[in-house]
Amino acid sequence: MSRNYKVQNRFLFHTNIKIKIPEVYYTETVFDELYGILEDVNEKYNSYSENSFIDRINKNNGNFVEVNEEMIEILEKVVHFSDIMNGEYDITIMPLIKLWGFYKKSDVRIPEKEEIDEIRKLIDYKKIIIDRERKRVKIDAGQEIITGSFIKSYAVDKLVKEMKRRGIDDAIVNAGGSSIVAVNQMPEDEWIINVENPEKENISEKNEQGYVTHILLDSYREKNDEDLFDIKISDESYCTSNQGNTFVEIDNQKYGHILSPKTGYPGKNRQIGIITKEAFAGDIISTGLYNQSPEKFFEILDRLNREIKVEGYMIDEEGKIHYSKGFFEHIIKD
Structure with a gap:
């Protein structure tokens, strides 16, 4: 039986955050109370918030x-x-x-x-x-902390915990498209997430099994692939990192904001996507893996999986997509 939902969208953490809950849980104050959790985290712990x-x-x-x-x-x-x-x-x-x-x-x-x-x-x-x-x-003299890669997702996880405490067992929170958390009571209940192509001018190439393997430039096609594929998540999060929206342009060349702490230079990979239980972990992991080679990507994923369940993919600088084995279980094939 289909359900009716209530949706609200507010601007926080420099992005739009959308909350969707079943109509049965709606009250006149519920969205104010839920967004209040995000606002509290933003005020107290965001590096961009004055006096946090x-x-x-x-x-x-x-x-x-x-x-x-x-x-x-x-x-x-x-x-x-x-x-x-x-x-x-x-x-x-x-x-x-x-x-x-x-x-x-x-x-x-x-x-x-x-x-x-x-x-x-x-x-x-x-x-x-x-x-x-x-x-x-x-922190040391001259040091400065930036919270952009984790505080929004931390706030969303805190919001989701409050939802569950209230008995809300079917919901989705979309924080700017880069952090999405699905709330489900039963594992078979799933939310469908659209995975966007990080570079809209490109097309996607699939293998015999129907999985996208590359994103390629094709200037001759009238319609390119804005979307790569759809995934399903149940009571878990999907987080992504790319350089598409935040960059500086120098001599007609774009340099993204995700820098390697080891080299000091911007990463050249196209996108990282991570599925984990909590968005806080997923957001951190997608950022940390962004500057890695495919080999290091899988090496670090293996290390992380000793503590938490993590699946993901990397689109490298050549446009080739590298998937963890468990990620295929989440992809919805055409």
Whole structure:
């Protein structure tokens, strides 16, 4: 039996966040209460929010800043994932992002290698000192934390927990298309997610089994493939990272915002897609895997799967798509 749903869309974390719930759970205040959870996280923990805990930590770099228990827990989890990925994911990368001109309105240029090497000395998540006993945090002088790769998804996970506490067992939250969480009571109940082509001018090429294997440029076709495929998720999340929307353009060349903490340069892969239980983990993982070779992609996935269930794919810089074995189970073939 089909259900009727109520949908609302609000702008938070610099993107549109859509919540869809069954009509039976709708009240005049339910959306205000649910979005209130996101707003609370945004106010307290987003590095872009004035006077948030992270904002205070950044502005007082080199000194301890008092925080609350939740801030401690968030940072400990982030550091743990950085450890698993051997520093391929690092939230102290903000000085490098600024060096590349992502917060400049003019005079954007490719940094000199010497400049990159000097700034990279500041990029080290292991220098984040978390004093759990005294509830305080310190970063090194000159360091700066950016939360863009995890705080939105953390907020969505917190929202989903509240939904389940209220008995909402059928819902979907879409945070800007890059973090999507499905809520289902039964495993056989699934939400269908459309996986977009990161480069709209390209077409997709399939193998004999019907799976997309490449995205290719075809300037002669009238209609290209804006979508790659559909996937199904049940009580889990789908997170994606690409450079399509956030980049600087220098001499007609686009340079994306996902930088490698190891090299200091933007990644050249096209897209990463990750399916995990919680969006917080998926968002971090998709960012950390973005700058990897296919071999390292699978190596890190294997390491992560010792702790949590993770499936994913990588579209490399040549447009070839590399899938984990378990990801095929989520793809809906034509």
